[in-house]
Amino acid sequence: MAYYYPEPSRTFSEYLLVPGYTSPDCIPANVNLRTPLTKFRKGEEEPAISLNIPMVSAIMQSVSGTDLAIALAKEGGISFIYGSQSIEDEAAMVAKVKGYKAGFVVSDSNLRPDNTLADVLALVEEKGHSTIAVTDDGTANGKLLGVVTGRDYRVSRMTTNEKVADFMTPLEKLVTAPDTTSLKVANDIIWDNKLNSLPIIDAEGHLCYFVFRKDYSQHKDNPQEVLDSEKRYLVGAGINTLDYKERVPALVEAGVDVLCIDSSEGYSCWQKMTIDFIREKYGDTVKVGAGNVVDREG
Structure with missing residues (x-):
């Protein structure tokens, strides 16, 4: 049933900002646009998630893909990957954003020593990364045997069936660091040894992460970027x-930081059921927003 509101309507053009006094403190360097994204209790100093600029992109296929998510996070905002796709595809997009930038990066380009140059070229084409870990089982956490970068091979002077073991940089020639190394120390090792990447390995020699020089440089170029506790966007x-x-479980597994129920009407039992499920399964560890609502009751 329609409801008539007797109060007069207003438009934005009816409101004007009256200029105030400009003091010596009114300079761009003193402007703070830090914005809480999630609610927090009175007395708490910080919410669980804050943005450095008050910008969030819409949950739309034509707007919020991985490219915008990365670009907006660099500037201090956040994107919400669209849910109008398969669960697997949305989770993959979230995982791609989380893996794009990190202080400690889990390797997504891995081969065995018996793979060939053809496998290297195919992996570089697929992943877009030039640093490939060579492990005993070809996984991201296998025992590290060496590393292949663009400096280890020349396509014009090699055959594509040459084994990775024959041209990789072997472990004994690599600078590595133990898994107890802090990010600051890892970056110091990179700079002191003029490295582009630093493998982080555990006591048994298994690969844990890479730390990349370019990530340090990108952070310096984007001081407002928003990161999680593991230095991921x-x-x-x-x-x-x-x-x-x-x-929801697939997105949480992929590393999503916050969820939003994408609906034109938030005043419904369906949204309550969705939130109840999240709270029962994850407690308050998974942040979720709901809506849209147009009045206090809804």
Whole structure:
């Protein structure tokens, strides 16, 4: 049933900002646009998630993909990956954003020593990364045997069936660091040894992470970037009230920082059921927003 509001309507053009006094403190360097994204209790100093600029991108296929999510996080905002796609595809997009920038990066380009140059070229084409870890089992956490970069091979002077073991830089020639190394110390090692990457290995010699010189440089170029506790970009994701029992766990596993129920009407039992599921399964560790609402009751 329609409801008539007797109060007069207003438009934005009816409101004007009256200029105030400009003091010596009114300079750009003193402007702080830090904005809480999630609510927090009175007395708490910081919310769970804050942005450095008050900008969030819409949960739309034509807007919030991985490229915008990375670009906006660099500037201090956050994107919400659109949920109008398969669960697997949305989770993959979240994982791509989380893996793009990190202080300690889990290697996504890995081969065995018996792989060939053809495998190297195919992996570089697929992943877009030039640093490939060579492990005993070809996984990101296998025992590190060496590293292949663009400096280890020349396509014009080699055959594509040459074994990785024959041209990789072997472990004994690499500078590595133990898994107890802090990010600051890792960056110092990179600079002191003029490295582009530093493998981080555990006591048994298994690869844990890489630390890259370019990540340090990118942080200096983007001081407002928003990062999680592991120095990865923040990213959100949209969910619906239909397949949330399958979609939410997949997104959480992918590393999503915050969820938002993507709906034109928030005043519904379906949104409450979705939130109840998240709270029962994850407590307050998974942050979620709901909406849209147009009045206090809704």
